[in-house]
Amino acid sequence: MPCSIAQTLDIIGEFWTLLILRDLFLGNRRFSRLEANLGISKKVLSDRLKTLLAAEIIQQKSTKQSGGWLEYHLTEKGEALGPVLLALMAWGDHWVFNDKVPIQIIHKNCNHPTKPGENCSHCGEPINFNSVSGIPSAGMNKKEAAQWKSFRESIDK
Amino acid sequence: MPCSIAQTLDIIGEFWTLLILRDLFLGNRRFSRLEANLGISKKVLSDRLKTLLAAEIIQQKSTKQSGGWLEYHLTEKGEALGPVLLALMAWGDHWVFNDKVPIQIIHKNCNHPTKPGENCSHCGEPINFNSVSGIPSAGMNKKEAAQWKSFRESIDK
Numbered sequence: 225m226p227c228s229i230a231q232t233l234d235i236i237g238e239f240w241t242l243l244i245l246r247d248l249f250l251g252n253r254r255f256s257r258l259e260a261n262l263g264i265s266k267k268v269l270s271d272r273l274k275t276l277l278a279a280e281i282i283q284q285k286s287t288k289q290s291g292g293w294l295e296y297h298l299t300e301k302g303e304a305l306g307p308v309l310l311a312l313m314a315w316g317d318h319w320v321f322n323d324k325v326p327i328q329i330i331h332k333n334c335n336h337p338t339k340p341g342e343n344c345s346h347c348g349e350p351i352n353f354n355s356v357s358g359i360p361s362a363g364m365n366k367k368e369a370a371q372w373k374s375f376r377e378s379i380d381k
Numbered sequence: 382m383p384c385s386i387a388q389t390l391d392i393i394g395e396f397w398t399l400l401i402l403r404d405l406f407l408g409n410r411r412f413s414r415l416e417a418n419l420g421i422s423k424k425v426l427s428d429r430l431k432t433l434l435a436a437e438i439i440q441q442k443s444t445k446q447s448g449g450w451l452e453y454h455l456t457e458k459g460e461a462l463g464p465v466l467l468a469l470m471a472w473g474d475h476w477v478f479n480d481k482v483p484i485q486i487i488h489k490n491c492n493h494p495t496k497p498g499e500n501c502s503h504c505g506e507p508i509n510f511n512s513v514s515g516i517p518s519a520g521m522n523k524k525e526a527a528q529w530k531s532f533r534e535s536i537d538k
Contacts, residue, residue, distance in 0.1 A: 225528050226483040226520055228473025228497075229403050229466055235477075237396040237469075246386050301476050307498075308468040309386055312394075315465060316385025319458050320392075326383040340385075341464075342499045363383055371382050 235279045236305065240264055241272050245302065246309055248282065249353040251379045253295035261375060281305070306353035310340040326363035327372075329356040392436045393462065397421055398429050402459065403466055405439065406510040408536045410452035418532060438462070463510035467497040483520035484529075486513040 236242060240262070247258055259269055273296060276282045281302040286294050298305075317325045317340065331338045332355055336346035344351050360369035393399060397419070404415055416426055430453060433439045438459040443451050455462075474482045474497065488495045489512050493503035501508050517526035 225525050225532075226478070227403075228470045228478060228483060230400060231477045232469045232473035233396050233399055237394075237399055239390050239394040242390055242394055243387060246384075304472055304476060308465065308472060311465040311468040312389045313385045315461055316389035319461060320388045321383070321385060326385060368382050375382075 235275070235281070236308075238272075240268055241276065242309065242312070244269070244272055244276070245281075245298070245305055248296060248298050248302070249306065249309065250358075252375075253290070253297060254293055255296075257378065258296075276302070303352065303354065307342060309353060310342075310351075313340040321363045324362040326361060326368070327358040328361035329358050331356055392432070392438070393465075395429075397425055398433065399466065399469070401426070401429055401433070402438075402455070402462055405453060405455050405459070406463065406466065407515075407533075409532075410447070410454060411450055412453075414535065415453075433459070460509065460511065464499060466510060467499075467508075470497040478520045481519040483518060483525070484515040485518035486515050488513055 236245065243262055244258060244264075247253075247261060252258060252261055255269065255273075258264070259266060262269070273282065276296075277284070279301075280299055282296045283299050284294055285297050286292055313327075313329075317323060328337050329340060330336065331344040331346060331349070331351055333349060334344060334347040336344070338344040338346055338351060338356065340356075342350060360372050364372065393402065400419055401415060401421075404410075404418060409415060409418055412426065412430075415421070416423060419426070430439070433453075434441070436458075437456055439453045440456050441451055442454050443449055470484075470486075474480060485494050486497060487493065488501040488503060488506070488508055490506060491501060491504040493501070495501040495503055495508060495513065497513075499507060517529050521529065
């Protein structure tokens with residue numbers, strides 16, 4: 225029986241795949257950096273990236289900005305998965321972290337904190353993973369916040 | 382590093398678990414019926430249900446309405462996962478089925494078709510899996526629509 229949920233999970237319903245997508249949304253786009261940040265084996269990472277490439281959720285690019293490094297970028301189809309990740313984040317923020325969230329997201333347009341969701345909880349505009357930034361919050365200790373900062377800096381290089 | 386997405390996936394980020402939750406949202410709550418509808422092995426189903434019970438996402442109930450059968454019901458924490466499934470459905474409807482959706486959801490309150498999302502696309506009220514019903518649509522052939530009907534009838538017994 226055709227089902228949009230089942231067939232979506234066929235493509236992306238797997239622990240590592242969703243974490244790879246999370247990292248791509250955050251801008252962590254190179255094989256070696258994905259491997260390092262996710263602590264994933266080369267084989268599993270390579271398999272998952274192949275599946276995502278075949279499904280046209282990501283594409284390979286080598287840009288001037290990346291200094292010639294091969295990077296994995298989300299396509300429009302991939303960026304459309306942002307709401308799934310934001311819905312997962314919202315659930316975890318509340319039900320795993322009891323609203324003492326590890327990462328507070330900020331809507332870049334209005335520069336106010338927002339809950340993860342379809343719309344900014346401050347200004348009401350639609351948001352996606354790309355239109356928000358994240359800052360370490362109450363759910364992270366100092367060491368974890370420092371790790372996050374160094375992860376962010378490694379991406380921006 | 383604590384992450385609401387990663388820790389949510391630790392609990393629910395796995396193909397079968399999300400399909401089990403889909404069936405529970407649809408009201409398919411008994412072990413044998415979950416096994417039959419999902420085509421899942423007894424062992425995997427039993428393992429996943431144990432994980433969901435331990436995480437307090439579901440609870441076991443034997444009610445008068447169920448004729449004394451042991452059923453699995455979503456808790457408040459479990460029902461809060463509705464937006465994740467609706468976000469998966471929305472993506473699949475568009476990117477897998479090209480908007481020729483297999484199931485059209487109807488907002489029970491206003492009785493109008495809506496896209497899967499946080500709010501009804503007709504009346505704007507918040508929706509969850511529980512406040513919508515689904516009817517076979519353009520993405521299902523006659524045989525599939527008949528299967529869906531008989532599945533729905535088996536649940537309602």
